[in-house]
Amino acid sequence: MHAVQPHAADPTPVPDVGIVLVSNGPGELTTWVRPVAQRLQRRLLTPESQASLALYLVLVPCPNGTGREHRAAAPWGLFERITPANRFWSLLLRPGRFGPWPRQGVVVFLGGDQFWSVLLSARLGYRHLTYAEWVARWPRWNDRIAVMGPRAASRLPARWRSRSRVVGDLMADLSEAARSEQPLPPGEWVALLPGSKPAKLRVGVPFLLETADRLAARRPQCRFLLPLAPTTTVEELLRQAGAANPIAARYGAGMPELSPDGDALITPAGTRILLELRSPAHAVLSQCAMALTTVGANTAELAALGVPMLVLVPTQHLHVMQAWDGLAGVLARLPLLRWCFGVVLTLWRLRHRGYLASPNISAARAVVPERVGPITPAQIAAETADWLASPDRLQGMRDDLHSLRGRAGAVAALTDLVEELLPAAAAVARPDS
Structure with a gap:
């Protein structure tokens, strides 16, 4: 993972396509960002892809954040680069200062204020996907909207509903993750x-x-x-x-x-x-x-x-x-x-x-x-x-x-939507995974 410092000359080739996950606090990082990033890495960052892809994490200012989320996410080893929340405005003003960005990509909102991801997608020139737990606030500026359930879908104006798809509750997949060999002592x-x-x-x-x-x-x-x-x-x-x-x-x-x-x-x-x-x-x-x-x-x-x-x-x-x-x-x-x-x-x-x-x-x-x-x-x-x-x-x-709890599978459904927004060259053969 690249350091989040002002960028100097970097001989590393720039990926063809970038997927930028936008989030805010520790809860969203653990329950939304990490499982989605893991799924994207398994599905898309493969030798079968015709284009090189990279995952990025951008943290946004939020009263519910601690300012240390970037340190928590770094050991996961899932991201090409992580931008802390206190660098977000600098990133908007001068994206290249923190490293090169692929020419094409997708910004995915997974926590915080939805407007920040709207701004970032416009600044980078990327397509935009919002995961709406309760309401999608800026449907006009979303290429696709992944809604948690019928309640969020019903709150979309009729003219934007064709852009949405019900994917389910990302939290519903937690029970699958909990099935591991880590038993507590009796008690x-x-x-x-x-x-x-x-x-x-x-x-x-x-x-x-x-x-x-x-x-x-x-x-x-x-x-x-x-x-x-x-x-x-x-x-x-x-x-x-x-x-x-x-x-x-x-x-x-x-x-x-x-x-x-x-x-x-x-x-x-x-x-x-x-x-x-x-x-x-x-x-x-x-x-x-x-x-x-x-x-x-x-x-x-x-x-x-x-x-x-x-x-x-x-x-x-x-x-x-x-x-x-x-x-x-x-x-x-x-x-x-x-x-x-x-x-x-x-x-x-x-x-x-x-x-x-x-x-x-x-x-x-x-x-x-x-x-x-x-x-x-x-x-x-x-x-x-x-x-x-x-x-x-x-x-x-x-x-x-x-x-x-909704049915499991929301992480996979959201990943499918991300893939639909990627350039055709970034598509891979879809195995059952």
């Missing part, structure tokens, strides 16, 4: 997902550590798993659990220690929390009886895997829970307005929120519980223990989540 496993952004970790880490201690006291058979987000480090978890985070002092777990082999956090009460450092963690998550999670793309991942969950938004820390998207979220993070505007904004969003978890939004009903308010670890531990003691109720939630 009643509960997953803890505190988030990936600093604002969420600041609250989520101490809150969930105390919750784990209290739940372990109620149900000693419980075992705990914490999948590390690809943009987070173990050091960041420890920092948010300690004195560097003033919120941590309001919770009773105390500062955990890292186990000698580095694979677990151990709280002062003796609760052991296994760390899953590999990403994505679908194989181990799919084996959990339940998950305690913040809002975000992780709720869609858990739903696709059929993992029952409680979705937690502790509103007693509104001044740091300003991880909203859009212009309002940007204003809430400005130094002079951050505290006052952020609190007002968050209170308004919570009062007019509708549903926050992805499966609830999709179903337009409460499939999984959302606990929004000045909740405490004691309350959440007690509720989690009640759910775990009621396997029939848990199975009912699991069945509801499975019923929301």
Whole structure:
């Protein structure tokens, strides 16, 4: 993979065709970008292709991003070049500064603001495909639109519907990826997902550590798993659990220690929390009886895997829970307005929120519980223990989540659409794969 530095003379031949995947945050990278890139690589980057192709990843500015997504994607080895979000505007102004681009290509929107991919496709002179989970906002400037389901398709103006195709839910393929040889040790496993952004970790880490201690006291058979987000480090978890985070002092777990082999956090009460450092963690998550999670793309991942969950938004820390998207979220993070505007904004969003978890939004009903308010670890531990003691109720939630999931095959269908937009020379014989 080429470095994302201003480009100097490069003797490497420029590929004939480029496929540029555009995305934003860690959830979209794991659940959309990676499986699509892997499929494209298997299907198109083959000796049978009559043209040389290359995959590129462009990350776009987004309040839901961490700024470290490019580091998370680099070890995958899937991309010719990765452009970080903080270089996006430079890329639009002077694309050649970061390396040569093929003369022909396709830009594929897989997360963020759809307008950024419209701009990029126009700047590069490439064709454009949008994956629309709920709505395609700029159909006029899309050559093709891959919609998740009938709901998104129905929201397209009639004149643009001929450009669309229902491909299904990219999340639906996660269950296939989860079938791997990575069994967890026996036990009643509960997953803890505190988030990936600093604002969420600041609250989520101490809150969930105390919750784990209290739940372990109620149900000693419980075992705990914490999948590390690809943009987070173990050091960041420890920092948010300690004195560097003033919120941590309001919770009773105390500062955990890292186990000698580095694979677990151990709280002062003796609760052991296994760390899953590999990403994505679908194989181990799919084996959990339940998950305690913040809002975000992780709720869609858990739903696709059929993992029952409680979705937690502790509103007693509104001044740091300003991880909203859009212009309002940007204003809430400005130094002079951050505290006052952020609190007002968050209170308004919570009062007019509708549903926050992805499966609830999709179903337009409460499939999984959302606990929004000045909740405490004691309350959440007690509720989690009640759910775990009621396997029939848990199975009912699991069945509801499975019923929301579309048929597998969306990744393959999206890849087919990308191939249709490529120049004829880039086509390959279609094997069953």
